[in-house]
Amino acid sequence: MSSPEPSRRLTIGEALREAIAEEMRRDESVFLIGEDIGIEGGFGGAFGVYLGLPEEFGHDRIVNTPISEKVIAGAAVGAAALGMRPIADMQYADFLFECMDELVNQAAKLRYMSGGKISVPLVMRAPVGATNRGAQHGQSPESYFVHVPGLKVVCVSDAYHAKGLLKSAVRDDNPVLFFEHKLLYGSKGREQAGGLDLTAEVPSEEYLVPIGKAVVKRSGSDVTVVATHLALYRALAAAEELGTEHGIECEVIDPLTLLPLDVETVWSSLRRTGRLAIVHEDTLTGGWGAELAARAAEECLFDLEAPIKRIASLDVPMPSAPSLEDAVVPSVERIKTVIRQLRD
């Protein structure tokens, strides 16, 4: 391998595009399937991730489908069962409910039903998050899939991990649900995400990020905070303010994979802090935070010095009005308030 080139700063959208292109070059069996992908003069998928790919890979391997989610998922399952590696696209994660049977009853179970004779190496990408579009275009439904044995569930929040994890997902022999947050793609500039810098350092050399490994985004000794997607950045902002304003030092962890969940990284932090807060944009009741809290209450009960707190979207359908949506999703203020309670 030649001398390492300098890394670049990429958005998540650009990083995902690179990951897809590299995997398609590497492996003939990788192909794309979804709605409004690979259309001349089109959007390159709902968030532009596929722009430029048809020019390199042609239209055979970029399968533009009818508006038929059951076919998108079902075709991915069938092709994967024969050893192809589909990267399927759901325009909004809200539409996954249209192919829930194909994902839960087929993709996740076929291997087991076959006695291990087949595997289903598919990736289903789906954008989550509230963007003033209301109840059917603003959900973060990743938690439903955490309940499905036979699936893996990944949530990415920065370009570096997005690229490395998508490449790992494509190479994984199991069905992987790959969730991305609409406001973090970087395609529409930073203001949308509240002024966040949506780019990250991405090496020029090929690399993989393993599925099932969490990362510590900020170290601290007082409270362990586990958060994903946009909520991760809100948690980091809250952590900074809590540090300066109240001397509360939060250790902030991005699990990156929700199934299987890397509890070891969380426990090693929790054993030091004795306090756990979980933050996600998916709704509270039955959300993935419940599973993490339940495991902590079994595996680390005697390390806990304070109740486990979950900060999530309120248990309501997502409203469209900004004034309502802002009240529903976890805000920096709400995160701060709850974490301060942990220290009282």
Add this chain to the structure above:
Amino acid sequence: MSSPEPSRRLTIGEALREAIAEEMRRDESVFLIGEDIGIEGGFGGAFGVYLGLPEEFGHDRIVNTPISEKVIAGAAVGAAALGMRPIADMQYADFLFECMDELVNQAAKLRYMSGGKISVPLVMRAPVGATNRGAQHGQSPESYFVHVPGLKVVCVSDAYHAKGLLKSAVRDDNPVLFFEHKLLYGSKGREQAGGLDLTAEVPSEEYLVPIGKAVVKRSGSDVTVVATHLALYRALAAAEELGTEHGIECEVIDPLTLLPLDVETVWSSLRRTGRLAIVHEDTLTGGWGAELAARAAEECLFDLEAPIKRIASLDVPMPSAPSLEDAVVPSVERIKTVIRQLRD
């Protein structure tokens, strides 16, 4: 009202049939919709609950559908939005994934989307449980629906509560997912359910059981055990044996409603026992037990004298072979072993 008649012993199947018939008599807007219901010489639904109803109510109000789950749920949503009160039938809960969009994106959200101008008073009945039929006919998927704001989720385990809760569900102005366990209908005799007596005392007078209220099935001072469906009976059996063999007295609670969950009844027990075990046939990770454990870890942390234990089906698709299925679902032995750990 005349002098009370003696109560009878009914199976859950008979009790559900009575509830449906009474509500159809009481309210013209109640109707049934599903596959293989109301067919001359047919099964009366997958578990015979509808037998005899066409004779009394005719075929208009018993809508036999094509094999179209999206229509069963979608038609129920539309009719309910106009003030009808559909009782929809899913032959096996495993098929709910075929109408997940109608349940999660439509039924649960239409009221909120309308700003409260409409309500969706539907009931969706679905049988759960493993019966040596394998991965696509043996799930207990109630936990997926516990994550849906806008729904209510009921799990019944005896004839008395089944009848009273179904009547309440029909009268409820919200969408109610009503889960029944295949081995508890009593239609096929007791041996199927491991020798359980599948009948219970049911008053002859009309009565309702409120949604959102748990019941204590056995009192005890050492460990609080929360369980539903067939797992409830296994928990009760385990409790008896633990009492006689080890002097461990379990308080066994049937939540009956999973959403909203009656935590008060659980907490008042937990505050006395300091120990909590949760048992369900739905799979472990992301199951409803996680939500209950998470709430306990927030609301009752300092009452806990031992880690919270969840005993559930292993995180695998349901296998068909009896030798495998028995290893996957919670057994009396597994429940006993875990509860004993709570006392060590």
Add this chain to the structure above:
Amino acid sequence: MAALAAQPDPETLAGLYRQMLLIRRFEETVYYLFLEGEIPGTLHQYQGQEAVAVGICDVLEPTDWITSTHRPHGHALAKGVTPRAAMAELFGKSTGCCAGKGGSMHLGDPSVGMLPAIAIVGGGNTVVTGLGLAFALRRSEQVAVCFFGEGASNEGAFHEGMNFAAVRRLPIVFVCENNLYGASTRFDAVSALVDVAGRAAAYGIPGRVVDGMDVLAVREAGASAVARARAGEGPTLLECKTYRFVGHSRSDARGYRAAEEEAAWRERDPIPRLRAILGVETAEGLEAEVEATIADAVEFARASPDADPQEALTDVLA
């Protein structure tokens, strides 16, 4: 209601013109307000398709119901949602028809016979069967209309809804607005059949292709389909060939279709077409009326309070 003569009376013509114009101006105005940052979220707009919503809703009774899609502004206004309530909803105001909880993609109002629009493609196609079923069970004479796009006809929901409605002869009219594209995808790239109406035969019901750029043609086809449904003869599939003059959603640069194609369809704009029949004088009167109505709606929306954050927790359960 029996089928109509081709040329309706002047009041009817004026009403059709007013309604189409109302929708056109509403859409042009909200597009501007969106760019100005006064309207949040996104917009799926209806310019070019006005003849469909207006022609169909004109032959419906107030007690009849419709279901709509992610592109509901035209359907809402045509069925009787007030411009004020619709505009305020887009603004996210408490005075909106959904109290600010629905937004652009969920406009609706039960008091005028419109469910909150369903933004899941094909979602209305199964839900509408429940409306028809309720009417049938109540032996009422009401009819339900399901508006959907040609793209939705590739969803399983289209199939299940059509089949169930057909076999039970439910009082439903399925109105497919074939505007050639589902987002950026041409229908002929995702269906071997170019006419959605051709799918009606699979359910044993009539399917009819209608010029969706001619409000009178739509109205006449709608009238007979509605009459058929009311008479208990079952559902009809009407395919209205139409075109959206603007992008799929607010951010669409329309690079996937030819300027010539757009120009050719603009030639067939239903509004000038009716204006020619109506005469300049009448038209100008109605245009002034519409401008005033829209201006009032914008004022109302601006003056209305934001949805109160406290309200975020209400209306989840009844």
Add this chain to the structure above:
Amino acid sequence: MAALAAQPDPETLAGLYRQMLLIRRFEETVYYLFLEGEIPGTLHQYQGQEAVAVGICDVLEPTDWITSTHRPHGHALAKGVTPRAAMAELFGKSTGCCAGKGGSMHLGDPSVGMLPAIAIVGGGNTVVTGLGLAFALRRSEQVAVCFFGEGASNEGAFHEGMNFAAVRRLPIVFVCENNLYGASTRFDAVSALVDVAGRAAAYGIPGRVVDGMDVLAVREAGASAVARARAGEGPTLLECKTYRFVGHSRSDARGYRAAEEEAAWRERDPIPRLRAILGVETAEGLEAEVEATIADAVEFARASPDADPQEALTDVLA
């Protein structure tokens, strides 16, 4: 493979007879073993429909694939799953084709080109498009066959799968086994169209009604549909009119259909029909052969160990 002459050579005829008889005896045997309590769960059996699975699979290559349903025993044996592996799977033994994890409703074996049967009605109709897509992307000459019932043709999955396969001209043959009933429900009670084949036109592909009680007719229709798919000309919908002689599932008393109807269809039993062509001598030889095969399969299943509880945790993830 080109279309065949109506009357195949003697070996082919013998093969068809052996396969149909193998399925018939397998089903009769497992029904008995079920009643005896040796087989757990439930059974959806295939008696009466043998001509469909056998006629179709006879014109497939070992490298071709099929998808199946909740009623898969016939499809599995016809495609080449061994009677031993199928029988052991029904017994829940570790030597079953799915190691005891699948059971009666999920028989399958990739090594003979059969996915684990999908017991969700319509489930195979979308998954099969992925098989066809894989073949197309690899430019292989393989063909995929999707077996499904007439009841499944009312599922959204049927619609989405047919449309997608048609527009991409995938190498797929959709074989609908119209046995008149979906569980207890007659098709004419849930579809306004009596011929499922009539729905092919909605996707611009050929649809053909076939006598599903005549293995030679099925084989011929299958051969041309398979040839068409192999040639890259796209999918075909074959509707085989057939009948299940037994109940829907093990516990079905069949009260919803008339004894006369059952008798009339038994008259058309495909096995005696072919036996007449084949001649008694050949037939008896094959019958003895089949009896021995079934006896061996039962013995094998009985002698095999139960699936090991330790194995319950394996094969979830690759």
